[in-house]
Amino acid sequence: MIALPSSLNANLVIGIALLVMLLVVAGAIVRTRSLLAAIILFSIYSLVSAVWLVVMDAADVAFTEAVIGAGVSTIVLLGAILLTRGEVEKPGWRALVAPALVCAGVGGLLIYAAAGLPALGDPASPANAHVGRAYLEAAPKEIGAPNIVTAVLASYRGFDTLGETAVIFAAGIGVALMLGFGPHASPLPPAATIGDHHVVLRVSAKFLIPLIALFALYVQFHGDLGAGGGFQAGVIMAAAIILHALVFGLRDTMMAVPPRLVRSIAALGVLLYAGVGVACMLNGGAFLDYDYLFPPAFEKQVPGWLLGDPEHAHHWGQHFGILLIELGVLLTVAATMLTIFYGFAGRTVEAIRQERGA
Amino acid sequence: MSFILLHFNYVAVAILMMAGLFVVVSSSNLIKRMIGLAIFQTSTGLLYISLGKVSSGTAAITVDAASPEKQALANHLDPAYVAQYGVAGVVYSNPLPHVLILTAIVVGVATLAVGLAIAVRVREAFGSVEADEIEVLSRLESAQAGSQA
Amino acid sequence: MISFETLYAAAPALTAHAPVLMVAGPLIAACVAALSPTARTSWMISVTGSMFAAWMALAITGEVARHGAVDYYIGGFAPPLGIAFYIDGLGAMMALLVSSAGVMASIYSGHSLAAEVRAEKHTHVQAAFLLCQAGLLGLVSTGDAFNAFVFLEVSSIGAYALVAIGEKRDRRALPAAFNYLIMGTIGATLYVIGIGFLYAATGTLNMADLSARLATLGDSSVVQAGFAFIVVGLGIKAAMFPLHGWLPGAYSFGPSLIVIFLAATATKTSIYLMARFIFDVFPDGAAFGRNFIAWVLAPLAATAAIVCSIQATFEREIRRILAFSSVAQVGLILLGLSLATILGASAGLFYLMAHALMKMTLFMAVGGLAISLPARRLDDFAGVARDAPWSATAFAAGALSLAGAPLTLGFLAKWRLLEAALNAGQIWIAATVAIASLLTLLYVGRMLEAIFFRSAPAGAPRAVEAPVGVLAPVLVLAGLNIWFGLDASLPEQLAGAGAKALLAGAP
């Protein structure tokens, strides 16, 4: 019998403390009537779960949750309540009995199942013993990327990720169809400068924006070595542009990065991803089999220095394949996040204008 | 006691899911419902991640065998434990749930954006984001269409 | 004459990759459509993409008929590590259904969309439609449980947005779309939770591997909860009886492009996935599975067939009648499947195809009429048979088929269902089918009476015959309703192969 590490370690305690925090925040979200408070609490909820995810060793997921939940979701929600002009929920629940019964049913079933689930951290549980462990053993040999999450995401389950990119693309299309094709969608009213109270902000934003963009590129190209990847990088890139819009105004941003261009880039990203798949197929492999990304004849021509580490030289198809599809993900995600922001933020101007016209 | 501690995650996830679902089905405000839906979806992720945790494991980013980091990760553990459950001397957590949940988070934010966009259009068309008021207006519209004939 | 054989022989290299190309084709077409400059080009891309998918589906069907189920390892990784496509008789049947519905809908959209959506939005509407199609095709061909979720969401998110743009005609499309989104997302999330439990119990996501491991595992609370969550989640997506709240709104207010496509495919693909899990993935002998079919699925399906047919009889808006009828027919399909015999399953699948065909005909005919006559209520359609005889005829063909008039596909479908129920000794199911058919006659009668035998009130807006681009696919489908009624060998073969694939070991 192998001694398991003691069950009551720092990891477990911090994890439970964070979960209790999550429960408190979720309870407060259920209770509060102020939508704004709910949004702020939701942002905190995302943050707490991001820390919890780090404690649970899910660094990549934590990264995503932090940039998505606390960043993009909050801004989109803010845009939505600006446009719906309701900051306070109407008092009174609709009907309490039926919802409570539904929730009790789901919760009861969940807790019934929870009692049968393996203990937290059991290394021999079916979930950890079968496919998950196989990835840990196979990925370094077959893919060569140190970050196994990236290897699984981009290579073994690359088709899931293609679907995920398509989902994001679809969301961008949906938001553009709903909000972004209005009569005044892109040209915004000229900005008149009245007393400027935000010199500090403007200056520091000028510092920050290139820094954030640079970091996005680091996350992008560092993705197979450490936490990160195309998705996170895309959101961060979009955050840099959103910061520009927030500080210098949407009009200037839209002039620099036009909405039409952004919508096209989103499509191009998916196209790049699927194109890599088709290229592998044309070279004789299966769809998304990066080992066939380059034709064998071409592969022989590659100079040795490009392959770098001779031990991993035979993975270079995988390496470049992952790099390319991550680039596709980056393009689609960044462009879609911007499309969504443009949709919500651009609509605000229109809404106020309409109100004044009426 | 240790059973409770080691199953606490699942119970907490169950309560979070219930909280999210409760907001979705009971609230009348469309925006609040989307927030509830987001909580419901996020909590699914917590379930998966809990399943993939391995005791004393570390994130599934391989550590160089020669690096000091590796020594630090392994030296306080039972060597037999590391030998059985580790890969190349380090115990890693299961990467598969992480991959799945990355996808699920993306799906979640996509749904959130589309749902909020529809909610905004609902406000523009009906002048309200309260489901009951919209329902009354819709009913009225259907009834009017019927009585004109 | 270009036969299926020449097409099959023409591109052996392509057909080797047909399973994945069937999904990737529309996906790539969606990107190209979004990039295309005008509404016209995006429509042409949409038609091309859909046709390409249909061609691939045909190739797969041929392959499955000759050599049995098709496997495709994406990325060259064998399951359970990689994602594998697995298409057997059932999958091939569904793929053919979805892709041919896609072709019909995209051809039809060339004219119908212009009346319903502003021209500058067309490129993105077509892109969303193609994504929706790619999602459903991925869903029916994948052999990976989580991958199925991803594709479910690809198709759903496109569909939510497409239903919502029906607002240009009627603002009630927006709350309907919102409701659809909430219900659909809850359904998908419950499905993910269920998959999570199965993953906790087995450590795998591949359906074949899941099935093998579940068989050795026996009953446990985790597996049972997984089963419950998967079935309820997919039940919402499939508009199973008490969970069908989203359907009438979405079907009655969406633009016709998406409504005809959804009516033919959306609930069906979820039924497909549910059947896959109930019969294929979960072990045959699992007590909770059998109990579920006997005590929950069959009674609910029977209730749906009767209650929703009655509801349809009392509805005033024509699309709502059709929508409630859809919920009722989903009940009949599930009744067939719940017999859990080869005969029953093949009757259920036959009904599934028949229903897709007739509902598509009906919604298309109504949509064609609505181009010139922006009306919803049945009374507004009084006497359109005189103004638009072709559309009305097509509608009549679909409606008669729905009611089960002899010499139509619907008749055969109902007959088979009755036969299978009697054969399995389930008299009450046979009785339910009979009662539901009678109720169907009532609302079909109401619709036909209004369209054919009533005259339009003086001064009411008159309909104009739909343009040829719209009329052609409608008439083709209407013709198929009759043709298959006379010679049903094709759908019969498909359904038979599907049922055999589903119930490999059953009597």
Next chain:
Amino acid sequence: MTDMLSLIGGVCVVAGTALSLIGAAGLLRFPDVYTRIHAASITDTGGASLVLLGLCLIAGLSLTALKLAFVWFSIMLTTPVAANALANAAFGSGHRPRIGAFQIMRTDERRKTSRGTEAP
């Protein structure tokens, strides 16, 4: 030597944490927005500096230390600016400090805020 540095680093981390805790206490106990901003932002930057310095000492000269410096840089850049912007916004929207030179709030208003009702 490294042990010594780690110890000093650990002490720095604890000290920084204590500062954060004090700030949090101020955030909870102080009477109005401005004093709370004061408590939170000053202790946050101070606490962060100490904690990150401590971690730097533990990490030694490495890429990690560089990253920590980067974290410190971005916190120092953003937290004060955000606090400034926040105070600016609060003042602009009509919130008046309850103590100090700007105290021009009427008594009934003060009662309302102290009861904890949500400001418009």
Next chain:
Amino acid sequence: MLLAAGAAGLLVAMTITIARAIMGPSHYDRILAVNSFGTKTVLLLSVIGFVFGRPAFLDIAIIYAPINFVTTIALMKFFRYRSLAQPLGLSAGEETLDD
């Protein structure tokens, strides 16, 4: 050990900050709380990276500070300008919308 104590202290500080975010009373208090919470999160992320022996996860901490900043600016603009589209530095925001 000292690091673990630090992490625990930060957790307590975060809990207190959450209390402020829940209590309000004004929305500015909530924004302040979320901002301060973000800073503490960054610190906690850095510290637990060391506690668990994987300082590589500092990347998350690095990006979180700017993201927190973006969110705070967005929240602030929400109150001051009632619009995410206005450039900063214009007073109240109302009149600037006219052409």
